[in-house]
Amino acid sequence: MKLGFNEATALECKGQSLLADMEMCEKYGFDYIEIRFDCVREYLKEHTLEELADWFKNHHLKPWAYNTLIFFNQRDEAGEKEIDEEVDFILEVSKAIGMKMLITVPSFDVKDKTVSEIKEEAVERLRYLSDKVGKDMKISLEFCGAPNCSINQFGTAYDVVKADRENVGVTVDTFHFHEMCSKLEDLRAADGKKIFAYHLNDCEDLPLGSCGDDKRLWPEEGVVDHAGIASALKEIGFDGVCTIEEFRPEYYEMSHEENVKKAAEVTRSFVQKYFG
Numbered sequence: 001m002k003l004g005f006n007e008a009t010a011l012e013c014k015g016q017s018l019l020a021d022m023e024m025c026e027k028y029g030f031d032y033i034e035i036r037f038d039c040v041r042e043y044l045k046e047h048t049l050e051e052l053a054d055w056f057k058n059h060h061l062k063p064w065a066y067n068t069l070i071f072f073n074q075r076d077e078a079g080e081k082e083i084d085e086e087v088d089f090i091l092e093v094s095k096a097i098g099m100k101m102l103i104t105v106p107s108f109d110v111k112d113k114t115v116s117e118i119k120e121e122a123v124e125r126l127r128y129l130s131d132k133v134g135k136d137m138k139i140s141l142e143f144c145g146a147p148n149c150s151i152n153q154f155g156t157a158y159d160v161v162k163a164d165r166e167n168v169g170v171t172v173d174t175f176h177f178h179e180m181c182s183k184l185e186d187l188r189a190a191d192g193k194k195i196f197a198y199h200l201n202d203c204e205d206l207p208l209g210s211c212g213d214d215k216r217l218w219p220e221e222g223v224v225d226h227a228g229i230a231s232a233l234k235e236i237g238f239d240g241v242c243t244i245e246e247f248r249p250e251y252y253e254m255s256h257e258e259n260v261k262k263a264a265e266v267t268r269s270f271v272q273k274y275f276g
Helices: 018-027 037-043 049-057 077-097 115-133 154-161 174-179 184-188 226-235 256-275
Strands: 002-006 032-035 062-070 101-105 138-142 168-173 195-200 241-244
Touching (some): 018 032, 018 049, 049 077, 077 101, 077 115, 115 138, 154 168, 174 226, 241 256
Parallel strands (some): 062 101, 101 138
8 A cells, every 4th residue: 555645735824835745745655746736836836747647757756646627517518618728738737647547526515317317328428427537547436525515426427437447436425424424335345456546534422414624633643433444445355555644724824844754654653553
């Protein structure tokens, strides 16, 4: 199991930037980084993609995924055009630096659509995006554990991605898995090859479905059933990257280096405990 860092974890720390994140992740032993749209856009104001590619070629740290292409489904014509334009940018970045996956999240506040209708449309949209990015790049659907998200449980997300495209899979985020009561039996019944990303975090002990991202905690400081999720992932043969992803305001008050150092410590300890 490799260690990954999502840039959201330190996003608002003083001195944070894509380059600063890469340097700290390299220093504290992360294997991979998930790159945010806003961070790479800011980087490209003063640097080039060639410089970014050279950095990765000369360091242990490698790019894991683009996170996140937001609201891929249930969009109007203008919204679909926005998605196309962002995917074009993602492909440009990915080809330059050797990044092989984009993570996408569903739309919120979809009115008067049945679950069946949502799943059917999501399959078609992901097929379209799969054709657009090509077979060499993966698309990972991250369901969001909120009552108003159009795809908010693992079982629903898996029904969408199990269709017919090998390069389309699902992201298991432990916070989201907990928040909308996704079922461990659904995860145990899944094909491990369809689990493309594993986001690590925890959650405060608050009513299920009520928490925003600001209620995330370092792993095993909250109420998420990490043992159950990790055991299920092992059973189905998942052995990819475990990526820490936090959005907690208190963590942004840490110095940038202390944030990344802490993230590395808790991720490494977690992986050693549950995956050996």
